[in-house]
Amino acid sequence: MGQQKNLDGYVGFASLPNQVYRKSVKRGFEFTLMVVGESGLGKSTLINSLFLTDLYSAEYPGPSHRIKKTVQVEQSKVLIKEGGVQLLLTIVDTPGFGDAVDNSNCWQPIIDHIDSKFEDYLNSESRVNRRQMPDSRIHCCLYFIAPSGHGLKPLDIEFMKRLHEKVNVIPLIAKADTLTPEECQQFKKQIMREIQEHKIKIYEFPETDDEEENRLVKKIKDKLPLAVVGSNTIIEVNGKRVRGRQYPWGVAEVENSDHCDFTILRDMLIRTHMQDLKDVTNNVHYENYRSRKLAAVTYNGVDNNKAKGQLSTKSPLAQMEEERREHVTKMKKMEMEMEQVFEMKVKEKVQKLKDSEAELQRRHEQMKKNLEAQHKELEEKRRVFEDERSNWELQQRLEQQKMEASRTLEKNKKKGKIF
Amino acid sequence: MASRDNEEKRNLSLGGHVGFDSLPDQLVSKSVTQGFCFNILCVGETGIGKSTLMNTLFNTMFENEEASHYQNGVYLRPRTYDLQESNVHLKLTIVDTVGFGDQINKEDSYKPIVDYIDTQFENYLQEELKIKRSLFNYHDTRIHICLYFIAPTGHSLKSLDLVTMKKLDSKVNIIPIIAKADTISKSELHKFKIKIMSELVSNGVQIYQFPTDDEAVSEINASMNAHLPFAVVGSVEEVKVGNKTVRARQYPWGVVQVENESHCDFVKLREMLIRVNMEDLREQTHARHYELYRRCKLEEMGFKDTDPDSQPFSLQETYEAKRKEFLGDLQRKEEEMRQMFVNKVKETEAELKEKERELHEKFEQLKRMHQDEKRKVEEKRKELEDEMNAFNRRKVACETLSSQPLKKDKDKKK
Numbered sequence: 001m002g003q004q005k006n007l008d009g010y011v012g013f014a015s016l017p018n019q020v021y022r023k024s025v026k027r028g029f030e031f032t033l034m035v036v037g038e039s040g041l042g043k044s045t046l047i048n049s050l051f052l053t054d055l056y057s058a059e060y061p062g063p064s065h066r067i068k069k070t071v072q073v074e075q076s077k078v079l080i081k082e083g084g085v086q087l088l089l090t091i092v093d094t095p096g097f098g099d100a101v102d103n104s105n106c107w108q109p110i111i112d113h114i115d116s117k118f119e120d121y122l123n124s125e126s127r128v129n130r131r132q133m134p135d136s137r138i139h140c141c142l143y144f145i146a147p148s149g150h151g152l153k154p155l156d157i158e159f160m161k162r163l164h165e166k167v168n169v170i171p172l173i174a175k176a177d178t179l180t181p182e183e184c185q186q187f188k189k190q191i192m193r194e195i196q197e198h199k200i201k202i203y204e205f206p207e208t209d210d211e212e213e214n215r216l217v218k219k220i221k222d223k224l225p226l227a228v229v230g231s232n233t234i235i236e237v238n239g240k241r242v243r244g245r246q247y248p249w250g251v252a253e254v255e256n257s258d259h260c261d262f263t264i265l266r267d268m269l270i271r272t273h274m275q276d277l278k279d280v281t282n283n284v285h286y287e288n289y290r291s292r293k294l295a296a297v298t299y300n301g302v303d304n305n306k307a308k309g310q311l312s313t314k315s316p317l318a319q320m321e322e323e324r325r326e327h328v329t330k331m332k333k334m335e336m337e338m339e340q341v342f343e344m345k346v347k348e349k350v351q352k353l354k355d356s357e358a359e360l361q362r363r364h365e366q367m368k369k370n371l372e373a374q375h376k377e378l379e380e381k382r383r384v385f386e387d388e389r390s391n392w393e394l395q396q397r398l399e400q401q402k403m404e405a406s407r408t409l410e411k412n413k414k415k416g417k418i419f
Numbered sequence: 420m421a422s423r424d425n426e427e428k429r430n431l432s433l434g435g436h437v438g439f440d441s442l443p444d445q446l447v448s449k450s451v452t453q454g455f456c457f458n459i460l461c462v463g464e465t466g467i468g469k470s471t472l473m474n475t476l477f478n479t480m481f482e483n484e485e486a487s488h489y490q491n492g493v494y495l496r497p498r499t500y501d502l503q504e505s506n507v508h509l510k511l512t513i514v515d516t517v518g519f520g521d522q523i524n525k526e527d528s529y530k531p532i533v534d535y536i537d538t539q540f541e542n543y544l545q546e547e548l549k550i551k552r553s554l555f556n557y558h559d560t561r562i563h564i565c566l567y568f569i570a571p572t573g574h575s576l577k578s579l580d581l582v583t584m585k586k587l588d589s590k591v592n593i594i595p596i597i598a599k600a601d602t603i604s605k606s607e608l609h610k611f612k613i614k615i616m617s618e619l620v621s622n623g624v625q626i627y628q629f630p631t632d633d634e635a636v637s638e639i640n641a642s643m644n645a646h647l648p649f650a651v652v653g654s655v656e657e658v659k660v661g662n663k664t665v666r667a668r669q670y671p672w673g674v675v676q677v678e679n680e681s682h683c684d685f686v687k688l689r690e691m692l693i694r695v696n697m698e699d700l701r702e703q704t705h706a707r708h709y710e711l712y713r714r715c716k717l718e719e720m721g722f723k724d725t726d727p728d729s730q731p732f733s734l735q736e737t738y739e740a741k742r743k744e745f746l747g748d749l750q751r752k753e754e755e756m757r758q759m760f761v762n763k764v765k766e767t768e769a770e771l772k773e774k775e776r777e778l779h780e781k782f783e784q785l786k787r788m789h790q791d792e793k794r795k796v797e798e799k800r801k802e803l804e805d806e807m808n809a810f811n812r813r814k815v816a817c818e819t820l821s822s823q824p825l826k827k828d829k830d831k832k833k
Contacts, residue, residue, distance in 0.1 A: 002499035002500045002501040002510055002511070002512075003482075003498075003499070003500050003501065004500075004501050005477075005479045005481070005500045005501065005502055006479065007477065007478045007479050007502060007503075007504060008478045008479060009478040010478070010504070011476070011477050011478050011502075011504060011689075011693060012504075012689060012690075012693045012694035013455070013457070013502070013504055013507060013509050013693050013694075013697060014504040014505045014506075014507045015693075015694050015695075015697075016455050016507055016509070016697055016698060017447045017450070017451055017507060019695070019696075019697060019698035019699070020446065020447050020450055020698055021443045021444070021446075021447050022633060022635055022636075023633070023698055023699070023702070024442075024443045024446050024447075025443050026633055029439070029442045031439075050437070051431075051433070051437055052433045052434040052435040052436075052437050053431045053432065053433050053434060053437075054431070055431065060429075076429070077427070077428045077429070078428065078429045078430070078431045079428050079429065079430045079431070080430075080431055080432075080433055080437070080439075081433075082433060082436070082437060082438075082439055082440040083440030084440070085439060085440045085442055085443060087439050087442065088428065126737070127724050128713075128714050128717045128718060128722050128723065128724050129714060129724055130710060130713075130714075208452075209452075266437075266438065267438070270437060270438045270439050270441075271438035271439070271441050272441070272445065273445075274439065274442060274445060275442060275445035275446050275448075275449055276445070276449070279449065279555075282555075283555050287551075287552070290550075291550045291551050291552075294550045294738075295550055297738040297739065297742075317548055317720065317741075318545070318548070318549070320741070320742065320745050323745075323749075324745070324749070327749050327752075331752065331753065331756060334753075334756070335756060338756075338760050342760065342763065342764060342767075345764075346767055346771075349771050350771070353771065353774060353775060353778065356778070357778055360778070360782045360785075364782070364785050364789075367789050368789075371789065371792050371793060371796060374796050375796060378796060378799055378800055378803065381803060382803050385803065385806070385807055385810070388810075389810050392810075392814065396817060399821075
């Protein structure tokens with residue numbers, strides 16, 4: 001994307017990693033580790049061995065000593081310092097897991113706990129005013145498998161299937177000092193076979209560009225699941241003080257890689273992959289939770305057909321924005337349609353009015369014509385009549401005159417005027 | 420859900436080397452693998468030396484055409500480069516403000532700059548809000564530092580400078596620098612710096628303070644804070660001084676050496692910007708400036724953290740509330756439009772009815788007129804008839820009379 005440029009001299013941004021280092025030390029680190037397994041599998045002992053501290057002690061007993069009727073999820077926070085680096089370690093344990101007679105759904109409180117931590121983080125991430133966002137999400141879940149030597153129990157399979165998409169699951173063979181190396185080898189193979197069979201996704205070590213590192217990673221992968229032994233006691237072996245378990249037949253040393261995989265676990269969990277566990281939790285498990293949650297909120301109430309389609313990458317806000325735009329188009333269309341209908345109706349009515357006006361006008365014209373005709377007729381009649389009358393009158397007068405004249409003549413004759 | 424949280428944090432001591440002191444290394448190793456990203460915004464008049472300074476800072480020739488003075492407005496030109504130093508990969512983006520200070524009316528000059536900064540924030544926010552997002556491999560384009568180039572007048576800040584910096588100080592880390600510092604004498608420079616800083620303070624402009632909370636760097640940062648604004652000289656040309664070849668500007672009266680701290684503050688700028696505080700600049704951009712933008716944006720859209728009863732909202736509640744409001748809004752709009760149409764129809768109907776009525780009235784009137792006329796005609800007809808009858812009677816009377824006149828005469832003769 002950017003243009004490659006060669007530098008002609010030392011600029012100094014190679015110190016960026018140092019700056020990052022400095023700031024991270026100042027900030028301090030957090031890590032939350034969950035341990036799950038039936039009681040008596042050595043979980044507290046292992047934690048104490050891993051962190052070389054009495055996290056669990058007589059004062060703060062481990063989960064197996066706090067047997068509950070139902071599965072509880074409890075956490076303890078400890079602050080530990082080493083080489084200037086501060087770590088706030090939260091250990092989440094689950095007393096009561098797998099200890100009941102009926103263990104159906106004993107994983108549910110655990111799932112609920114993990115989800116509630118995701119929920120807390122999501123809420124604090126979504127606030128308008130964001131301050132520090134304390135990260136109490138579970139970064140890793142150590143699952144303890146009882147060293148039966150045979151295979152996984154149904155409970156183991158069920159639990160891992162339900163949790164592998166919510167948290168980094170690292171299965172461990174507990175109390176590995178009850179298995180011989182050959183038995184252990186067999187057991188491991190069997191477990192991995194079953195894990196693959198059930199498509200369980202346990203935590204995977206990331207590939208790096210470094211060949212050396214990849215070789216180490218491959219070595220670790222061949223030893224999965226790791227078989228561990230823990231101990232709270234220090235014993236002297238050949239002049240050395242080591243953590244171990246004293247038996248009549250010898251000492252099982254915790255940190256001896258011939259005896260168990262404890263050092264591999266410790267190195268991987270704490271010294272090399274702690275940051276990656278946090279990153280996978282943040283970038284994969286949390287994001288899955290978040291996108292599912294937001295999709296539910298976004299599509300709540302929206303047409304199901306839309307929701308069935310691919311999960312869009314839009315945020316709920318963008319989704320609403322799109323809906324708003326759709327609605328605007330819809331409204332425009334509706335308005336246009338209504339306008340059209342309205343115009344049409346008005347036109348109709350106006351036309352009707354025009355027609356009726358025309359009709360009335362026509363009738364009026366007609367009547368007027370009639371009347372005029374009548375008028376004319378009448379006038380004609382009158383004229384004729386008057387002519388007739390005046391003629392007759394004239395005639396009458398003429399006759400009258402004639403008669404007058406003849407009468408006068410007769411009169412005169414009689415009078416002898418005529419000889 | 421029953422879960423007891425043991426909130427007490429116990430301090431425990433370790434019985435040996437556990438190994439988590441490698442955590443910072445693990446973190447660093449991851450960020451080195453991912454690569455780093457840094458974005459610089461250079462604000463300053465055309466020709467003030469922005470490109471030259473960038474070339475000098477990063478020891479490379481970034482391609483650049485000289486800008487003309489006749490731009491219609493200010494526009495921003497971002498260019499991205501991939502640099503590497505030992506095992507560190509840096510994706511550097513340099514954003515140049517082309518045309519800044521060239522217009523006659525500079526009232527709106529700051530706007531494109533503010534818009535650009537906001538756009539980068541907006542893009543990040545949009546990514547952050549997506550349902551399916553990938554923040555960890557998002558190419559971050561948010562501006563981490565704004566180098567504000569002040570012209571070496573020796574007097575004071577220009578009003579354009581004050582206005583622009585005031586608009587930018589809540590959005591980006593600002594480091595003001597005096598450009599082409601080789602045109603100012605030492606004493607003038609000292610006065611100039613004091614004047615500039617006091618003007619910035621009196622106008623409430625917040626510039627970037629090198630952080631003093633980390634003991635490892637607090638001393639050097641504190642002393643550098645006192646040298647602001649840095650008076651810099653940039654040059655990619657090399658001049659032989661003594662038996663060394665250094666980057667410098669050759670004048671007849673002497674050679675200004677870029678990396679000589681008694682000649683200018685270039686070394687200080689490089690130290691602060693790149694070698695000591697680059698990571699802090701990135702952090703401040705994300706934790707302060709971006710958060711402020713985000714907060715304002717969300718508040719604008721109506722999001723709140725607590726409901727009227729001061730109970731905190733959960734994300735779900737917030738979105739659901741927003742959604743309800745949104746749907747209600749749409750519904751209301753639809754109703755309004757329908758109502759408007761109903762009213763329109765009513766009005767038009769009333770109008771048309773009125774017209775109809777008028778028409779009828781008109782024709783009623785005409786009808787009445789007709790009736791009148793008709794009556795008149797009838798009257799006249801009657802009149803005529805009467806006259807005709809009268810005339811006929813006369814006629815008849817006359818005729819009867821004319822058949823009787825002899826008799827009368829006879830009567831008379833007797």
